[in-house]
Every structure is written in C-alpha cells, then in structure tokens.
Amino acid sequence: MNEDLNRLGLVEEDDIDLDEAALSLALLDHPGTDLDPYYDLLDTIEARLEIVGDDAHDPAARADALAAVLAGEFGFVGDAETYDDPDNADLIRVLDRRRGLPVSLSILWVATARRLGWSADLLDVPGHVLVLIGADADPVIVDPFSAGIRVDRERLVALVQAFGEPDRAVTHVAAMPNRAVLVRLLQNQASRAEQAGKGRRTLELYTRMTVMAPETVHAWWERARLELVDNDIAAARGSLGAILEITRDPALRTRVSETLASLPTE
Structure with missing residues (x-):
C-alpha cells in the first residue's frame, strides 16, 4: 500500500489539503507520473485567483472570482456527456481534461479558495455536491459542475427533495469533513x-x-x-x-x- 495513503490515514483532519490528497490518491492509479506539472497548474490557478479576487472581500465576490478563474479562464466544468467515465473522479485526469464529477470539481474549487485563506466547504447534498463560500456573513452556495452558478434556497430544496425523502422537511445541509x-x-x-x-x-x-x-x-x-x-x-x-x-x-x-x-x- 502506498506510503502517502498510509500517511493520509494518520494526519489530523484539519491538516489535510484536499487538492494534494486527491492527487496522491490519483497517483495510485498512475504510478511513476510526475506530479510537478499538476502542482504547477494548481499554483498558476491560485496566482490568477489572487489577482482576479484581489478586491473580493465578501462571499458573493469570491464566488464570482472563483467562477471567473476556474470555469471561465481554465475551463473546468462538469462532464455531462460521459458522466460515468472513471476519469471524472481521478484528479490527475480531471486536471488533464478540465472535466469532472461534482465532487472532484468541488474539491478543486474548495482547495483553491482555501489557498487564499477564504472560507470554503463542500456541501453534502443527496445525489450531488455543492460548494459553500463563506461561513457566517451571507454565505453563497455554488455548483462547480455547472460552471459555478449560484444555488439559491429554492434550488437547494429542490435538489435535496429530488434525491432524498420527498416528504421530509429540509432544515439544513452539512459541510463535509x-x-x-x-x-x-x-x-x-x-x-x-x-x-x-x-x-x-x-x-x-x-x-x-x-x-x-x-x-x-x-x-x-x-x-x-x-x-x-x-x-x-x-x-x-x-x-x-x-x-x-x-x-x-x-x-x-x-x-x-x-x-x-x-x-x-x-
């Protein structure tokens, strides 16, 4: 078993960097692959977000900056045509193809936001994964699979009810550790x-x-x-x-x- 995988099982929860961890998991299926170009790409994305989001001081502005960089400039969107392709859950291939599943794209969004010290979490929504930008003051929910479109309360309720229990009241969705x-x-x-x-x-x-x-x-x-x-x-x-x-x-x-x-x- 890969040494990085063993280490990941021992590291403290808050010390896990999602993008680096997801790359380590992907590397298990691509032995010998040089990860430096992928780290360079992540660094480049971070640098662009730092510029584009320089004056983004609230969750809405930060959500817009993330969408402009990740979806607009770098072209990361959901793979609706070949959704079940295993490559969509492999971060190495996601970075190669600029396509992915809701969870893999959300990892990229959250990890990029956190690199700048922004508050961001993945939301566990039945049948889907969304991203919460901000924590206390007017947080914003976005859908990285759909190029970062905003998800308002009505849309969130519809998603939860579509994949959950129809008669169950929607009280909250939880951020994922x-x-x-x-x-x-x-x-x-x-x-x-x-x-x-x-x-x-x-x-x-x-x-x-x-x-x-x-x-x-x-x-x-x-x-x-x-x-x-x-x-x-x-x-x-x-x-x-x-x-x-x-x-x-x-x-x-x-x-x-x-x-x-x-x-x-x-």
Whole structure:
C-alpha cells in the first residue's frame, strides 16, 4: 500500500489539503507520473485567483472570482456527456481534461479558495455536491459542475427533495469533513468499478478507503463483503472485526457478530 495513503490515514483532519490528497490518491492509479506539472497548474490557478479576487472581500465576490478563474479562464466544468467515465473522479485526469464529477470539481474549487485563506466547504447534498463560500456573513452556495452558478434556497430544496425523502422537511445541509470528501471521491470510483463488473478493482478502492479513513464503517463492511466474494475468509474476519472496534451501534454490532458466526472455521 502506498506510503502517502498510509500517511493520509494518520494526519489530523484539519491538516489535510484536499487538492494534494486527491492527487496522491490519483497517483495510485498512475504510478511513476510526475506530479510537478499538476502542482504547477494548481499554483498558476491560485496566482490568477489572487489577482482576479484581489478586491473580493465578501462571499458573493469570491464566488464570482472563483467562477471567473476556474470555469471561465481554465475551463473546468462538469462532464455531462460521459458522466460515468472513471476519469471524472481521478484528479490527475480531471486536471488533464478540465472535466469532472461534482465532487472532484468541488474539491478543486474548495482547495483553491482555501489557498487564499477564504472560507470554503463542500456541501453534502443527496445525489450531488455543492460548494459553500463563506461561513457566517451571507454565505453563497455554488455548483462547480455547472460552471459555478449560484444555488439559491429554492434550488437547494429542490435538489435535496429530488434525491432524498420527498416528504421530509429540509432544515439544513452539512459541510463535509475532509476525509469524508475523499471517501466520497473514492466511493464514486468504487460504485462505477462494481457496475462494470470489476470486483478486484472495487475491493482495492474500498481497501484504500479503510486505510485513509479507518473510522468509515461503510467502507469496512463493503470490503468484507467483497473479501467474502473472493473467498478470503481470514481477510473478511479482519474487516468485520474492525467494524466491531469502531461502532457502538447495537444493531450493527449484532449484524456483524452474526455474520462472523456464520463464517466457516479455518
């Protein structure tokens, strides 16, 4: 397992730089690739934003500056034509193609904003990912997949209700912690790999999640499921045991314990 991935699993949450972390994850699938040109591109984008956003002192102006630079000058937009292309969740390929998924583009927007010390977070919206610019004073929500268009309250409610529970009142959407963002990125890759019938690839991606974010119960469960498909009973026992060390949820603990008891003895 890559040393950078192990390190990412140990670093403090607030010390994770999303763009650098996402590049490290992408590098696992592009061994030997020189990342210097990609860091240079990120530095160039930062420099342009610093100029364009020089007098942007409120969230609305900063959102406009981000859109002008990332979507306008550098051409980063959502890939609506080949949405399920695995390249859309691979930051190396996103930087090459200037196309991506909502989560990969939002990582780029948030990381670029944070480079200038601006407040920015990814918003976990059912079926989509948005970006929140600003925190306390008149924050602005934008959609990087759609070149940074503003998302007002009505549009946000429509998105949540379209992919969530129709009868459930919309009270708030939550900002995603850094590790959860990276798990979401890998989850996009894993779901597409499994849909394509690539079981080993899917298992590798869930394994990466458990190394990078060892408290993510869902990743351990999916890893155990795929290890059982692979008939690797010992590995599945280890993954299920990890869940018991993490969760205090009684129902989940019962389910995991029953699954462990049903496994054949070695």
